[in-house]
Amino acid sequence: MTEISTLMGSPFVRVKLVTFVHFIFIANAMLTYTWPTAFLFYNILFIISLMWTIHCKESTDAVHTAVLIDACSIVFDLICIISFYYPINGWALAFSIINLICRPFSALLLHREFTERGGTMTTGTIFPTTQQRTYQDIDRPTQPVPTNNQGPNVASIF
Template identity: 65%
Template sequence: MTDLNELLGSPFVRVKLVAFVHFFFISNAMLGSWGHGAYEFYNFLFIISMFWAIHCKDSIEAVQSALVIDASSIFFDLVSIIIYFHFMNGWAIAFSIINLILRPVSVALLYREFNTRGGSLQTGSVFPTSQQRSYQDIDRPTQPTPTNSQPGPNVASIF
C-alpha cells in the first residue's frame, strides 16, 4: 500500500493517472448515441486541459482549468445521464456512471496537484474585499527629487 501512496505522491503521475482513467471511461461512454453533443463537448475540453497539464509540468493555470472543468463536469454528467438515460445503451450508461463516480476522486487528486504546483485558492482574487487597496497613479509616477539640485519649473503643471 505504501507503493501506491508513493506513486500518487509523485507530482506528474497524478495528472497522467487522472487523464488515462477518464480517457478510458469517456471513450467507452461515448460508444452510445448521446445525440446532443454536450457530453462530448465538455469531456473533450477536459481531456484537452489534462493533456495541457501533462505537457506544461509547472503550469498552475493548466491544472486549474482541468480542476474547474472536472468539478463542473460532475453537475453536467448528472444532467446528461438523467436526461438521456432512456435513449442510451447499457454499455454507455454504465461507463458514464462509473466516470461520474470517479470524478470526485479526480477532483481531489487534481486539487492536490494544484497545491503541489504552488496554486492556492484565494477568495480575495475572485470576490471583492472590504480592505482598502493602495492606488498607484501611473499617469504621474513619483520620482525621487535630488537633494542637492535647485527646483526647476514644474512641467506637470502644464498639462
C-alpha cells in the same frame, strides 16, 4: 502498498493517471448517439486541460482549469445522465456513470496537485477583485519627470 503510495505521491503520475482513467471512461461513454453535444464539449475541454497540465509541469493555471472543469462536470454529467437516459445502450450509460463516480476522486487528486504546485484556492482566483495588483506595466515604462519648467537644455547635448 508503499509502492502505490509512493507512486501516487509523484506529481506527474497523478495527473497522468487521472487523464488515462477519464479518457478510457469518456471514450466508452461516447459510444452512443444519444448524448448531447454538450457532453462531448465539456469532456473534450477536460481532457485538453489535463493535457495542458501534463505539458506545463509548473503551471498552477493549468491544474486550476482542470479542477474547475472537473468540478463543473459532476453537475453536467448528472444533468446529461438524467435527461438523456436511453436504456438501449447500457454500455455507454454504465461508463458514463462510472466516470461520474470517479470525478470527485480525480478532483481531489488534481486539487492535491494544485496545492503542491503552489496554488491556493480562494475566491479571488475564481472571481477576481477590483483591487490594483502590483505589477510592472511594460507598455508604459516609468520615466523621470523633469522638475524645472524651463524645457530641455539644448546646450547640454553638445
